[in-house]
Amino acid sequence: MESAIKTVVTTFLNSSSGKENLSGSGFQKLVKKKLGGLMQDADRASAVKEMQQGLDVNNDGKVSFQEYLTLIGYLANSLSESKSGSSANAS
Ligand SMILES: [Ca+2]
Numbered sequence: 001m002e003s004a005i006k007t008v009v010t011t012f013l014n015s016s017s018g019k020e021n022l023s024g025s026g027f028q029k030l031v032k033k034k035l036g037g038l039m040q041d042a043d044r045a046s047a048v049k050e051m052q053q054g055l056d057v058n059n060d061g062k063v064s065f066q067e068y069l070t071l072i073g074y075l076a077n078s079l080s081e082s083k084s085g086s087s088a089n090a091s
Contacts (some may be wrong), residue, residue, distance in 0.1 A: 008069075008072055011030065011034055012030075012065055012068055015027070015029060015030040015034075020064060020065065021060070021062035021063060021064050021065075022062060022063040022064075022068065023062055024049070024052060024061065024062070026063075027048065027052050027063045028045060028048050028049075028052075031048050031051070032048070035075070038075050038078075038079065039075070051071070055067045055068070055070055055071055057070075
C-alpha cells in the first residue's frame, strides 16, 4: 500500500520534472507509458487530450497533482468495480 502511494507521487513528479503541474505532453506521456494497461484509449492522443480537458477543473491547460488524483481515483474505482463485479458505486 505504501509503495503504491509512493509510486503515484513519484510517477507524477517524474513526468512533471518535479513541477506542480503536468504539461499536456507530460500528461500524454504519463498515460501512454504508465496507464496503458488500464486505459484502452491511452494510445490515442485525441482521447488523452479529451481526458486531460475533463480533469482540468481550473482550465489552465495543465494537470495539477490534485487533478491527476481525480484520474487515479477514477481508475481505482473502475478496477474495484470490475473486480467485485458490482456497480454499487456507479454514479
Ligand atoms: Ca489544471
